[in-house]
Amino acid sequence: MKNTPLVSVIMPAYNSELYIAEAIQSILNQTYENIELIIFEDGSSDKTRQVIEGFADLRIIKILSDQNCGVVRARNEMIERAGGKYIALMDADDIADPTRLEKQINLLESGQYDVCGSAQWVLDEGTGLIKKSKDKFSDPDLRALLSVYCGLCNSAMTGKAEIFKRFKYDTSILTSEDYYLWVQMAAAGFCFLNLPERLITYRRYPAQTSAIHLEKLKINTIEVQKKYLELLGISQSYYPRHLPFKQRLVDGLGLLRELNRRFSGVSLKANAEIYARFQYRKNGIYTPFTRLERLLVALWATFLVT
Known part of the structure; x- marks a missing residue:
């Protein structure tokens, strides 16, 4: 060749x-x-x-x-x-x-x-x-x-x-x-x-x-994610983690805003995946509402953030 x-x-x-x-x-x-x-x-x-x-x-x-x-x-x-x-x-x-x-x-x-x-x-x-x-x-x-x-x-x-x-x-x-x-x-x-x-x-x-491997991986993963935000010039206060409704609207929307401004063309599905990391899992009867919340936030980030 x-x-x-x-x-x-x-x-x-x-x-x-x-x-x-x-x-x-x-x-x-x-x-x-x-x-x-x-x-x-x-x-x-x-x-x-x-x-x-x-x-x-x-x-x-x-x-x-x-x-x-x-x-x-x-x-x-x-x-x-x-x-x-x-x-x-x-x-x-x-x-x-x-x-x-x-x-x-x-x-x-x-x-x-x-x-x-x-x-x-x-x-x-x-x-x-x-x-x-x-x-x-x-x-x-x-x-x-x-x-x-x-x-x-x-x-x-x-x-x-x-x-x-x-x-x-x-x-x-x-x-x-x-x-x-x-x-x-x-x-x-x-x-x-x-x-x-x-x-x-x-x-x-x-x-x-294994439990030991996953625990080490979890700790290092958090360090890497925080470092990524630092390298992008994004506040580490936006680090994705489970938060109550009012606080995740602040931090979750803040992270999505910063990411979509830096990486033009992020898909609706990807924005929804990112915001999901701020929500609690197993919401029981509230699950439809958390899904609706996630969809609305992802729509906002995908089509309105400039």
Whole structure:
């Protein structure tokens, strides 16, 4: 594929012997062939290293660590070594559709966007069930919704290498490091898009939903969301949390006003999702009224905020 830009795919690997061969092969089988696959074997205690060493493809760059450095440092080192115009993220237990890179690079080469993700298949390793992800796709929606959650799947993301090298991963944030990376890029004005095609199969494990993991994630997520408001120049008093009716009208409308002024074109549905974070759940007989409230506020933010 002459005259096509080099794509550096970075894959951290730790105790991934069960799935990494499939992950590697899904990258080597890409219809977009001008790639380098950088794998950081992070001191695994299983046979991950042996699996990696079993691949002889010259496009693979193997970094073998005798100590466990952690996924954040591993990703940052791979970003430093990446020689491509674009960097694609890939986890060692996920599977890329063969057309993933081709479709993403075609979009990025158009010059309209800086970072591109996609919808996913979500494979539950506990039950074996596979389902469709629920995604938002436009740049205004993705960047506005970062104020309440991360709508970007790490293994589906590809973007300009210069942006990844500028920001990298924050080593002080260990459970929401990808969320904070996107927050920094979004606040700096870079444009995102999620392709509607499901270009990644993302594996979900029971450990990801453990009480300890979820508590750490909750704490770090709050820190990231507050930092995002700070980076956007929005008062942290608008931080989305459950509030009584009068107070959420002040803070909820305030946040929506600020976000819609910064990100023109936020959808009605996205505005409603953001405002819902200020409402209490399980309202019983009051549920129809809270839904009506949410709709009216979202309509106001979508069509009247300028």
